[in-house]
Amino acid sequence: xxxxxxxxxxxxxxxxxxxxxxxxxxxxxxxxxxxxxxxxxxxxxxxxxxxxxxxxxxxxxxxxxxxxxxxxxxxxxxxxxxxxxxxxxxxxxxxxxxxxxxxxxxxxxxxxxxxxxxxxxxxxxxxxxxxxxxxxxxxxxxxxxxxxxxxxxxxxxxxxxxxxxxxxxxxxxxxxxxxxxxxx
Numbered sequence: 001x002x003x004x005x006x007x008x009x010x011x012x013x014x015x016x017x018x019x020x021x022x023x024x025x026x027x028x029x030x031x032x033x034x035x036x037x038x039x040x041x042x043x044x045x046x047x048x049x050x051x052x053x054x055x056x057x058x059x060x061x062x063x064x065x066x067x068x069x070x071x072x073x074x075x076x077x078x079x080x081x082x083x084x085x086x087x088x089x090x091x092x093x094x095x096x097x098x099x100x101x102x103x104x105x106x107x108x109x110x111x112x113x114x115x116x117x118x119x120x121x122x123x124x125x126x127x128x129x130x131x132x133x134x135x136x137x138x139x140x141x142x143x144x145x146x147x148x149x150x151x152x153x154x155x156x157x158x159x160x161x162x163x164x165x166x167x168x169x170x171x172x173x174x175x176x177x178x179x180x181x182x183x184x
Contacts, residue, residue, distance in 0.1 A: 003127055006103035010124035011150050013043040017059070017117065018067045019163050023146045030060055045116060046097060047109030058114035066121055070148045074134035081122045081129065088119035142166035 003011065016039065020030035029035060033051045036059060040049065049055075065084065069077055090106040106119045128134055128150075136151040140161035147161035160167035 007124045007127045010120045014121045019147045062114045062118045081125050084122035088115045090119045
């Protein structure tokens with residue numbers, strides 16, 4: 001699955017952001033301005049960024065809206081995406097800056113960070129929907145993991161997230177179960 005650089009970068013940000021929600025371990029990894037600052041090192045944003053308690057609260061509030069995109073199919077995603085675009089008062093425009101070639105910004109640079117994240121996510125999911133690749137929007141298949149991911153593999157066979165060692169852990173569990181059956 002090939003997406004243009006800004007779509008893929010945004011999809012990776014959305015996965016990272018959604019995966020800050022409390023998962024099977026109950027840990028919420030986006031609680032403080034320092035947590036947000038660390039998140040923004042991996043997922044940088046231009047424009048106004050305050051990383052204060054108010055901004056953290058706003059970004060945290062966006063996460064569950066974005067998580068909904070993993071709980072619906074392609075058709076179910078359309079109204080969610082349209083609502084995000086409307087709520088963010090999206091007005092797409094082409095821009096070029098830093099090391100990035102031409103790409104789309106759909107909000108002003110002084111819009112709140114949470115709004116820019118939500119609208120960029122909606123714009124990226126437009127590409128996923130339009131390219132009919134929504135079946136690659138997945139939740140980890142590990143029994144004890146709720147992390148999300150986008151399957152970028154050529155054949156669409158990825159089953160586990162990248163947040164931990166879910167694939168290795170599940171393979172070890174399956175191996176041990178096979179060995180136990182062989183001994184029995």
